[in-house]
Amino acid sequence: MSSTETGVRELVAGALEAEADDIADRWVQLQLARTEQGAESNEGVLREEADGLVGAVTAGLRSDVPVDRLVATHHDLRRAVSEFSMRRARKGAAPTATSMAVLTLKEALLAAVQRRTHDGDELYAAALLINQLLDGAGALCFDTYVEGREEIIRRQSRQLLEVSTPVVRLWRQVLAVPLIGTLDTARTQVVMENLLQAIQEHEARVAIIDITGVPTVDTAVAQHLMHTVNAVRLMGADCVISGIRxxxxxxxxxxxxxxxTILTRATLADALSAAIELRDSPAQAALAER
Structure with a gap:
């Protein structure tokens, strides 16, 4: 690190340390005034975020990591930016607004530096350093936001799949899964996991898969059903498919x-009758005793 860069870092870090509260306050006010965040966020929450990010930036500048790699490699700073972005993602803020919130810190920090020096060259060098540092933070913030939202969407999609594919206990040792809508690979996996877990928990002998609410059955859907039936059989239970219109x-x-190779019935009532017969059959009883 050159002596010039060291001096500029010292100038900016010194401004952050000496005026941390003022910088954080100013940043909060800028966000409240210039972004949609002000209409939705509590000022106290924004101030807490500001304190954390300002402290992380200060720690990063006090380290030996070059400025161009500071955001990517300094653990505390990277974590602070990522957590800031994830909080905004969970609140539903736009990714551009989240990145701009980080970039708004530039103005508050530059104002603090200007109060410490009037040398044009120093101010120019400090502005370049601040831009490089916070541009990197803004880019990381955007990437983290996008990744975080995708993870939230995946988690919510799985939760919706689980809610839409409940396992119902119809009778002693008889379970049913009423399927509604399209049966694709992802949904089949959720159905299979939930059903196998329920078979173990309830010591079920028969599982009914009701496809009354499935609009069409093609080759792919049939394959998904076969995979589920085979998995149920590996658990030592029989399987009945109902709703064959x-x-x-x-x-x-x-x-x-x-x-x-699969027992099918037209209605759920017929499938339940068949399931009770299967449950009470000698072959199933012998299998349960193994």
């Missing part, structure tokens, strides 16, 4: 899909 039966026949 005439149009679906016709489609299955036309496609040449072989469901001959």
């Amino acid at each position: 005439p149009p679906i039966a016709q489609t299955i026949a036309q496609l040449g899909i072989d469901l001959s």
